[in-house]
Amino acid sequence: MTKKVEIGKKILMANEEYAALNAKFFADNKKLCLNMISSPGSGKTTILVKTITDLQGKLRIGVIEGDVRTDLDAQRIRATKAPAVQIETEGACHLSAAQVSTALHNLPTDDLNIIIIENVGNLVCPSAFELGETAKIAVLSTPEGDDKPVKYPAIFAKSTAVIINKIDLLGAVDFDIDRAKADILKLNKDAEIFPISAKTGQGMANWYNWLSESSKV
Ligand SMILES: Nc1nc2c(ncn2[C@@H]2O[C@H](COP(=O)(O)OP(=O)(O)OP(=O)(O)O)[C@@H](O)[C@H]2O)c(=O)[nH]1
Numbered sequence: 001m002t003k004k005v006e007i008g009k010k011i012l013m014a015n016e017e018y019a020a021l022n023a024k025f026f027a028d029n030k031k032l033c034l035n036m037i038s039s040p041g042s043g044k045t046t047i048l049v050k051t052i053t054d055l056q057g058k059l060r061i062g063v064i065e066g067d068v069r070t071d072l073d074a075q076r077i078r079a080t081k082a083p084a085v086q087i088e089t090e091g092a093c094h095l096s097a098a099q100v101s102t103a104l105h106n107l108p109t110d111d112l113n114i115i116i117i118e119n120v121g122n123l124v125c126p127s128a129f130e131l132g133e134t135a136k137i138a139v140l141s142t143p144e145g146d147d148k149p150v151k152y153p154a155i156f157a158k159s160t161a162v163i164i165n166k167i168d169l170l171g172a173v174d175f176d177i178d179r180a181k182a183d184i185l186k187l188n189k190d191a192e193i194f195p196i197s198a199k200t201g202q203g204m205a206n207w208y209n210w211l212s213e214s215s216k217v
């Protein structure tokens with residue numbers, strides 16, 4: 001007789017235990033933790049660099065970077081003088097709560113209001129792994145196409161806020177922003193939607209106001 005071993009389920013359970021510990025840490029220490037999820041290249045690091053630079057002196061932000069390989073993104077964050085810890089997943093398509101727990105020990109969390117996790121660029125895997133975050137932020141960029149919310153619904157359904165980035169390219173790409181917004185709201189009627197350009201700064205003020213209000217945890 002063969003015995004079925006549910007390895008996937010066990011791994012998820014262990015992840016949930018670490019996620020619960022991380023969530024307790026954020027709640028006990030009154031830190032806002034955001035888990036930023038998107039396809040590769042939507043502009044996550046560019047948004048973070050601009051946000052940290054523009055809010056210097058107002059909000060103290062630290063970053064946990066997840067990438068399959070390299071610490072290039074952590075270097076970009078550190079160039080702003082904000083603290084950043086890089087996790088290299090060596091092939092895995094998402095961060096785990098255990099990795100985040102270890103990274104938290106290497107961030108000066110006492111000095112921070114907000115911890116932002118830039119997850120591995122992937123619109124599918126990271127949405128299945130809770131990290132103990134306060135909220136998920138999905139990023140969709142206009143060159144990816146306005147059909148992405150309906151094709152990859154899980155992350156849009158689970159995110160508290162959705163950033164639509166690269167709106168400076170709206171004239172060059174076929175992206176119907178009203179369709180994208182309507183589809184996101186169909187999946188998640190309470191989602192905050194921020195159309196922005198991290199390149200030109202358009203729309204960033206609304207995102208900053210939301211970040212500032214949300215940091216009052
Ligand atoms: N036109 C335009 N380009 C942008 C904007 N934001 C980011 N980019 C460009 O998009 C490319 C990818 O940006 P990144 O910030 O590295 O994207 P990312 O989501 O962090 O990528 P991964 O970490 O690899 O998943 C870079 O060439 C950026 O300069 C924007 O608002 N407008």
Ligand SMILES: [Mg+2]
Pocket residue numbers: 044045046073118
């Ligand atoms: Mg990046």
